[in-house]
Amino acid sequence: MTDLPLILTVFVACAVEAVEALTIVLAAGLTRQWRSTFQGMAAALVVLAAIVAVLGPTITLLPLTALRLVVGALLAIFGLQWLRKAILRASGYKALHDEASAYLREVAAAKAAPVSKRRWVSDWYAFTLSFKGVLLEGLEVVFIVITFGANQHNLGAAVIGAAAAVVVVAATGFVVRAPLSRVPENALKFAVGIMLTSFGTFWGAEGAGVTWPGNDAALLVLVPAVAMVSLGFAAWLRRGRGAGEVPGSGGPAATATAPMPATESEEVTGR
Amino acid sequence: MMRALKSFGAFWYDFVIGDDWQVAAIVVAALAVTALLTHVAGVNAWWLLPLGAFAALAWSLYRATARKS
Secondary structure, eight states: OOHHHHHHHHHHHHHHHHHHHHHHHHHHHHHTOHHHHHHHHHHHHHHHHHHHHHHHHHHTTSOHHHHHHHHHHHHHHHHHHHHHHHHHHHTTSBOOOOHHHHHHHHHHHHHHSOOOOBTTBSOHHHHHHHHHHHHHHHHHHHHHHHHHHHHTTOHHHHHHHHHHHHHHHHHHHHHHOSOOTTSOHHHHHHHHHHHHHHHHHHHHHHHTTOOOTTGGGGHHHHHHHHHHHHHHHHHHHHHHHTOOOOTTOOSOOOOSSOOBOOOHHHHHHOO | OHHHHHHHHHHHHHHHTTTOHHHHHHHHHHHHHHHHHHHTSOOOOTTHHHHHHHHHHHHHHHHHHHHHO
């Protein structure tokens, strides 16, 4: 695999998470206090960078076969969970993630919370809200950066993809000063799920000892195959439900029944 | 202390396994069978894990939507 697919995959995955983190940071900064919000964000970024700096080089010390088996299994499981949620959202079985309403929820909670000062942080609520939001959304990015980077022995390219996404999303957020609700989040999550599942399957099977026909070129078949099967499932479920929405169109699904609410794990991981 | 450990474990369970543990179980089982076929039976079973992944996804979607219907 050349650097470009690696950078693009990490960029898209990171952009999705950065959009969600931006919503939380904006809610904390605009309704509470920017200084404490930035302190929380900076603290979370330091923790995330430390995790990459420690785990990245350590994981590359593992034998390649064991690394691919473990990382492949984790990525496949991770990717299938992303795909599952993206398909359920695209077919109207689950409510689409809405950055605008998520922002309003965070703003309401931020306005209601009392101000308290701790050591060098003048607004502890803004600090912790920003810290937790950036850390939780960033952990998935760290996972993807480390697994993709380690497998390709190119942690630098993965970090470049992640950093570029953070810069682009942060710059856009700074300009518009509002949650990026027009970003087609479900389509991006669909794409990330396809890439994670495909690469996880490819590396996991290699770790289990198989030789892929055509070696790395097998990915050129595997990625479209995973995409087609996933889109097929979404279309099939949509037809069964009588809803009409393409994956990630962002429009409301014409649903016969109310979509499932966000689950607890979704609130934790942001998937 | 126990509460903190439980929360830590629950976080990582949600982070990696997510909503449906059976997806993880099917993927791990497919990997194990692939390794057995490759190393014991000498079969280059490259096709098994993709089929396992599709089956896991189909089964998980079926369970999620059947609950809703």
